[in-house]
Amino acid sequence: MDEAQHDGELLVGEVGGAQFATLPDAARGCDVVVGCGAVQVAVRSVAELLEIGYVHAEFCPAALPSPHHEPAPWPGWPQDETGGNRELWMVDAQRWNDAWGAALNAHRAAAGLAPVEDVRSHVLTDRAWLAADPALAPWPQPDDPEVIQTGAWILPDERPLPAELESFLDAGEPPVYFGLGSYSGSDRMSPTGETVGQVMVAAARALGRRAIISSGWADLTPPDDGTDCILVGDTNHHALFGRVAAVVHHGGAGTSTAVARAGVPQVLLPQQYDQHYWAGRVDQLGIGIAHPQRMLTTDSLTAALSRALEPDFADRARSLATSIRSDGTRTAARHLMDLVRGS
Template sequence: MRVLLSAYGTRGDVEPLVALAVRLRGHGAEVRMCAPPDEELAERLADIGVRLFPVGPPVGELTRGTALPSAAELSRYRTELVETQFDVFPEALDGCDALVAAGLAQVAARSVAEAAGVRYVYVSYAAVHLPSPHHAPPPRPGWPEPEAHDNRKLWELDARNLDAEFGETLNGRRAALGLPPVGDVRDHVFTDRPWLAADPALGPWPETPGLDVVQTGAWNLPDERPLPDDLVEFLEAGAPPVHVAFGSMRPSPDIGRRCVEAIRAQGHRVLVNRGWADADLAGEAPTGEDDDRPGCFAVGEVNHQRLFGKLSAVVHHGGAGTTATAARAGTPQVVIPLRLSDNPYWAGRVAELGIGAVLDGTDRTDGIGGPAPSADVLNLAFRTALAPGARERSEALAGRIRTDGAEVAAARLVAELRQR
């Protein structure tokens, strides 16, 4: 039994498929993966013995700036990615029994699977990516903000935008494969039975007519890596610190600096994580103890599963992986969402569940490079997240978070393939 997995994005987009790959191999399946050619992702797949079929340019080229490419550049980038997928996927899928594609960027996946006659599964990591009247579509960089306010209308406009962006390229390549044209690109990619790899307690699917969603739970693996000795020494030297990181994104320099200042001003130690984008979040903030203020310590990539339970709060951008890891640890969160993808959705879930505080961007420009929230707003957010109630609610939620999502998905897929 062979399975091809595919995702195009940062570490957070690929890591859930890594978890699925490990669980599928536990069921005796051979696994391959299509992913960006970034060195870190290639090394991650090599570590688990999964063959990489590189697709598209390195994602780091998009995430390491403080501004996204222009709308025209993003459109060209997306079209070229679809063309590349049609060129690479057939070889990667050769001899496989199924293709599991994660994210809307996988426009070519279903067509190539259809031409090969293999099982196709679309998976989303957040409910907000799937159409429902209960929520609006997520922000899509490069497209103008729609003026409608009704969620159904917004999803209709979203579908039209996707057709305009991908329809001609998709149907041209389908014709070359001898396949009929597609009238609705989004519904074609999603299917009427998509999978949702998100925890039901943290990010539940709202029942929606016409879409039979299979929610498996989030896909992750236990991480047994020890923390670096110098980090352990810092953690043991005082009260639990507040962790500041923005994952694969590079926000404006002021955001990290002001967060560090606001946290230390309230008497808390700070742990700054540079993240995948290697962002200098602390800016000119000094490390160590100074002027009778709590210390600030900087680290690179470390084991969040082992770290987050040792913190007083986690400050982040609203990524699915960071939100879920903090929730599993029972640690309050302060979310400063970038107006990208599912970041605002996860920020909303943190607010609804009362497990932290959210800065909604009303005092700053939306986008990856917007200015930092004001000192007053930051101070209020940290007081809210560090209050006893947020900690109690976070710990209560942690007891409801599932850890078997990848195994549930792997077992389901293997059972389906065996039936076929």
């Protein structure tokens, strides 16, 4: 057993155990539970215990098997790039079993449930939901009966922007927003020893732009107290992104969709899992730039941001924004009600 496999089994032992311990009480009295994301490996088992409905949803096409694309790479696992997509998905299925099978089945046995032979099929079911926008991240087989694409799940956000941020926005030309969202890795991704915050602000300054730095889980900070940059915490992206010149981010599903919906260019710094898919889609659609898969430097980020700020990228981003749907949450709710009613 390699270190990544061992870590995966520990993870599901902890996460799965917590789900078995807490979800039955939380879901008791419900008609259906929805498990979102591949970490929700115990949700279907809990639904079986309570004898209620179960739906699994993913936020990125690359998380669901298809011969038309390769699987999202597992963080910390060696990436076997030999063979075609079908072979890669077979490897992916084996990784689900290797990482999570023993721990999941131990919890199921303790709960009086039968063992699972194919963990991925068990979790995803034979009709998974894809909570991603069809224009930004289409399922490659639109009529596939095994996947229901609802559209991205977007809820209204009426929070006002902080007064300090409003003043900063009003004080000059639209700035560049920088953030790594839920990415919790090191703030030192640069081979020069600079922090990511230093690289980000330096790239903006090299192009004569002001910068908004979102601290996020990576705890980013600006390099100094310059008046051309501001540090923000959790902020209403829907209210902010339409007022910036570009967004530089990690490539999460939510941020990628929010930027596309705002109609501004984006630069993606993918680090793991589905972030590589979103970087590829943004690049393919011509609405932004995928930073090369190497360590971040001021020069590399300046070059990527300079390209993204070219007028053609802004034009394409504005055009795509008109196609981003806002009814994904309502569509998912309708499907859930149909499921409860048995139709």
